Amino acid sequence: MHKLTKVLKHRVDTTNADPVVTPIYQNSAFSASSPFFYTRKNNPNVEELEQVFCALEESAFAVCCSTGMAAISNTLLLLKPGDHLVINQLIYGCSYVLFERFCAQYNIKLSVLDLSSNEGIEAIPLDVSMVLFETPTNPFVRSIDISNVSAKAKAHNPNALVVVDNTWATPLFQQPLLHGADIALYSATKYFSGHSDVMGGVLTTNSDGLAQHLRDARFYHGAILDPNSAWLLRRSMQTFELRMKAQGEATRIVRDWLAQQNGVEEVFYPTIDGVQLTGYATLLFFTLEARLSEKYDAFIEALTLFDTGTGMACVTSMVARPYTGSHASMNDAQKAQMGLTKQLVRLSIGLEQIEDLIADLSHAFEMIQSNE
């Protein structure tokens, strides 16, 4: 055989290699006899990660996508023209814009309700096809009763789908499928990654039919997670519970400290009812007192241990202004309708020493109030 043919064809024999973790299958093609077929359809790293999510969610199926938004888009593809989508008013800004655009383009009715109230749940329309909401919500971490929403929607239409964006609770603290949701979805970019270095999305369900639809949509729309990201996410999941618990503990200390602070108007932290939501990790909101609204930027700049930007739920602490960050794609009227003001601060607490974080926050509060 010519040496250049050998260059092209040579492969090391890995039959007995037996690595202790699954290597990255950085390939697009598999041989014709392989069950994986083609990486846009399936890949061993993606499948392993999906099995991990099934174990955590106690679900029959998991479908991993390239980002959280890809997971949401994949879910929207279950809708058809003439259907009626219901969403909660408090929702991630990009999700809101996607719902508006998607529904306008495909002639789907869109209703925006406050599902954290009984009146909102009562207002779920008779022709509902899908209800999609986050709980706790982004922003304000308000809770929505999944079983009440599910009961109402399915009483109107037994085929209505209930989809919960469970990114902020994660399956460690809330399992939407046990409370009547058909699909739980996640931005894996947040807690599952935890290190601000990989993007991903996850859909979990107990329905074989829904899983088939979601996989099919992922295949034809090219929305599968890539093998490298799947491998990184799988590694991150080894420390998931430890990170969640440590960040949760630190966040509760910051929450209680903020509640005592001069200059803080209100702290937003979810209600842990022990039934639907059994715990919480990080991500909390607070409003600066109105008298300090002009000092917002100075407050953020005075913080040295909190990085700014869109990252959150990661091992390093972050600070962000939802008004111009996570909800920048919504217009002022939409933000006003959801009660989103420029005074709202979002904190994500990482794994730094808690006394350092408190000292940093304390210093920032002193700075903005020193020459009042």
Ligand code: PLP
């Ligand atoms: N869902 C929630 C609650 C989010 O906060 C985000 C992003 O911040 C998304 C979905 C979208 O996820 P991704 O950024 O991974 O596409």
